[in-house]
Amino acid sequence: MGRRGSGSGIPRQSAGNTHYGPVNLQTGDHSVQNNYFSTTPRSxxxxxxxxxxxxxxxxxxxxxxxxxxxxxxxxxxxxxxxxxxxxxxxxxxxxxxxxxxxxxxxxxxxxxxxxxxxxxxxxxxxxxxxxxxxxxxxxxxxxxxxxxxxxxxxxxxxxxxxxxxxxxxxxxxxxxxxxxxxxxxxxxxxxxxxxxxxxxxxxxxxxxxxxxxxxxxxxxxxxxxxxxxxxxxxxxxxxxxxxxxxxxxxxxxxxxxxxxxxxxxxxxxxxxxxxxxxxQEVCPRDAAAYLLHSRRASSSSAWQKLTRHLQDRPGSAVAEVLSRPLWITLVLDVYGDDSPVDELLDTARFPRPRDIEHHLLDHVVTAAYTPRDGYPDRRPRHSPEIAERTLRHLAARLAEEGTHELCWWHIPTWAAPRPRAILLAALVGPTFGALSGLTFSYAWGPVWGMLLGLLTAIGGGFVAGGLHMRFSERQPLPSAGWRDVFTPFSLTVGAGIWTVSACALWYGYQLRGDPMPFWLCALLTFVWGFAATMVSGSGFGIVKGTLLGFGSGPSFAALRKSDRAAVVDTRSIGPRDVWRHHIGLRLLLGLTAGSTFMLWQIPVTAHALGWRDGILIGLSTGCWTILIPCLVRNLAVATALAAVQLSAKEGTPVRLLSFLEDARRRNLLRAVGPVYQFRHSRLQEHLTRQRAHLPKA
Missing domain, CATH: 3.40.50 (Rossmann fold)
Structure with missing residues (x-):
């Protein structure tokens, strides 16, 4: 607060009082004027x-x-x-x-x-x-x-x-x-x-x-x-x-x-x-005023003709179309200041409202992916041509399947699985074969090690490729997040099995007169608790059959359908979030499953064969346990590889999931739970017809 004199040369004075002001008090000539201001702090x-x-x-x-x-x-x-x-x-x-x-x-x-x-x-x-x-x-x-x-x-x-x-x-x-x-x-x-x-x-x-x-x-x-x-x-x-x-x-x-x-x-x-x-629908007079004011001050005769038509003929086809905000904003996107927007009044070309809508839909994707001045941070990553080609392909695929729902985990069925299976076999087989060959070399010499390692690589690659070939058919969505895997029931079962197993192992060694530290018993039996957690929840689908490459029957959770409600019924979660779950969390779970198995395998094998052989055998079998759920049986990995195949064949973006999310932000798609849909069924139908009329290569 400051107090200021009314004339020059008067020194400033300060007061210690606080008022909700300002409050002024002044008396006589050359008197002191006190200004009080509130200093109450804001909450x-x-x-x-x-x-x-x-x-x-x-x-x-x-x-x-x-x-x-x-x-x-x-x-x-x-x-x-x-x-x-x-x-x-x-x-x-x-x-x-x-x-x-x-x-x-x-x-x-x-x-x-x-x-x-x-x-x-x-x-x-x-x-x-x-x-x-x-x-x-x-x-x-x-x-x-x-x-x-x-x-x-x-x-x-x-x-x-x-x-x-x-x-x-x-x-x-x-x-x-x-x-x-x-x-x-x-x-x-x-x-x-x-x-x-x-x-x-x-x-x-x-x-x-x-x-x-x-x-x-x-x-x-x-x-x-x-x-x-x-x-x-x-x-x-x-x-x-x-x-x-x-x-x-x-x-x-x-x-x-x-x-x-x-x-x-x-x-x-x-x-x-x-x-x-x-x-309510936008009345023709409001639509005309908005369209005219959205142009520059000296609007072209074409825009003036359109707006006059809306006011004079409110029951016309173009007035019916421009009663919805979607079509109004689309007209602004499609036609510039000097564009022939009055062509929409041509009753020979556009006798019905649907004809005008089809004409505007021809440009909706181009308008969504055309860069806008003044918005550099919203510059599209894809050209209008690539975007339209991709959306036409997606619309045609959905039409073939007779659905409006784009499930990303079905995308692997759109491309041949054999190239993906060969690629994964080439990654998994040599990795598993190298570790196995190293183990055999220490046991039987380098010659047998190389020979058996080669056979193991071929066999491992063949099994891995065969497992991935199952993605040639549609797969159900196993889970959409950690809550589906680690449910309260599965965590309770896992903790109970782990506790009972650790206590039983410790007590068994006590009876034999060969006591084992309880921490080691807990470490050795952790695999059983983890396995029980996975089997009693939907995580079973992530690690089943990872040892030999074959399934071993339904999980215990499959018998408890009341505890396994569908993902879309438990929470609202977007498609990209589900995809990231499969890329990230499933990889983590695969690593956890393999590491847990190694924690059990290495000490048990070391007790019989020594630590060197125990570590090598544990690494080779653990590697297999990790690679199968992380790469071979991961729907998200299969989808990413299928997107690369579609890009080479159809010219769609390599990062297809990123494109779908971008199209959602541009109001061309919407998400319903973990699936995508075209925001308007009319747009899907229009893109499908466009693709059908394209000349075949």
Whole structure:
């Protein structure tokens, strides 16, 4: 605080009092003016909330600019209360007084039925979000209705409203955060715990342990509002579990879903007190204004002709097409300022709305993979030609299989397995043969060692190649993460077997009069505990048959189907996460299985033949135990090798899984649990027809 005189030459004075000011006191000529300023420190929650608001605003303003949602005005958003049976009656969400779960945001009125009667626009949507007493909002609509677009625009409107508020009111206005439901297991994590983890991963200010706790506190105190996208990308049973868990979330919620999936979910579980709003088609006048304003000031005659047509003939084919945000933004992507956009009005070429949509779909992939000025960090890794060729191939494959689901673990069946089997045999056989030959050399001499090592290499390669050839047929997905392998039941069984085995071995040696240290007994019997853990869980499929290359019957977990729910029914996890699990965790489990076997094999063999032979024999058999599950029987490895084959034959990207994830980020694909789908079935059908009409090489 400083005190400053009104005239020159007056020295500055300071005061030690603290006021919520400034407060000025001045009397007489040449008197001293005292300025008092507040020095009350801001709370850590206020600082964290403002920091988060700045980061979220920067993130989504950049995303909205890339999606052409703000140039120069936001894309129109229209809504009304839905008549679909996806939530309870609106009266349950508009309760006021003591029944209200959330007070209206400062400056907004409590929501009443009067506000909902005629629907509204983006500003009205924010009023609903901030005034609904239940704090629960459900946005639904058909495919391409612009649900994510509406959520992004609502989020930015909420951030601007918060920024305009005074500091006292700002404490009561939550920071909206848009998250995908991917990765949440509602059976293991509360909504606020999961959301706190997501904030810690996405925003640097929450990445420490203290930051994670701060994020959880913000959520529990209602200082963050969750905008949750992707409910329709989750499988049926899990959707109901998520909706049930979200009912008790301590913060405001905005949940997005396609209408069909929302209706199916509501049959099993409903978001308590939620107000369900359905997004409406964009009216021709709004579409015309947005398209015209999105061009430069002196729009070409073609754009002016199109916009006049939309206003004068609202029932025309082009007006029907441009009633959905998807097609509006696609028109902006396809046609530049001076492009002949008025060709869409040619009724001879485009007599029906479907004809216009097909024409735009011809350019959708090119538009998604064309670099945009001002966004160097979003420059596509693949050219439009490669992207379109790859997506056409994928669409044709799915059409041949009669499905809309792209399961990456089925990709190995799209390429001949023999080249992969030969490659893996060439890797596994010599490695196993070299270690075996070294063992035989110490036992019977170098000549026999080389001969037997060569035979072992040939036999090992033949068995390894034969095992991989089984991937010529579709395989089920064995697991999607460590939770599927190390279940509570399997860990309990493994720990019990290990304890009993170690105690029995120690006691047996005690009875023989040849005592063995308990730590050595525990080390020798660890393999039995680990094996029991793997056999009693889905990890059995990772290590079965690794000694001789042949299976040994079903695992114990197969007899307990109630404890082995499908992956997609236990949690929401994306395809790339599942693939990384098989590349990483399965490799780790294979190494653990081989190392565990060596820990048992080496001491046992050394006790009979000596440490040198024990180590060599243990290394050779352990090597085989590691290589089979890590390389030969790993679906992720088979998929990566098949992608290389497809690249050589079809011209698709070598890193096919990375391409699929990139296409998902560009809104061409979506993920439903561990599988990919084309975001719009019309796009899949269109790409399939395109490939069918291409000339055969």
């Amino acid at each position: 850590p929650l206020d600082v964290a909330a403002d920091t988060l608001a700045d980061a979220v605003q920067k993130q989504w303003e950049d995303e909205a600019g890339f999606r052409r949602l703000l140039e120069p005005a936001p894309l129109p958003v229209r809504w009304r209360v839905t008549e679909r049976k996806v939530a309870g009656p609106p009266a349950g969400a508009t309760a006021v007084g003591t029944r209200a779960r959330f007070a209206p945001l400062p400056g907004l009125d409590p929501l009443t039925g009067e506000h909902l009667r005629d629907g509204g626009d983006l500003k009205g949507l924010h009023d609903v979000y901030g005034g609904v007493a239940s704090g629960r909002l459900l946005l639904v609509g058909p495919p391409a209705a612009g649900k994510t677009t509406a959520a992004v625009l609502l989020l930015l409107e909420a951030l601007r409203y918060r920024a305009r508020a005074n500091p006292t009111d700002r404490e009561h206005i939550p920071v909206p955060v848009l998250l995908s439901l991917n990765g949440w297991d509602p059976a293991r994590e509360r909504a606020d715990e999961w959301a706190a983890g997501q904030l810690a991963r996405k925003y640097t200010s929450f990445r420490s342990r203290k930051g994670h706790d701060l994020a959880r506190t913000l959520l529990q105190k209602g200082r963050v509002a969750l905008f949750l996208d992707g409910l329709d990308e989750v499988t049926g049973r899990l959707r109901a579990a998520m909706v049930s868990a979200l009912t008790s979330a301590p913060c405001r919620l905005v949940l997005l879903s396609r209408s069909l999936e929302a209706r199916l979910t509501a049959k099993k579980a409903r978001l308590s007190g939620a107000l369900a709003l359905e997004l």
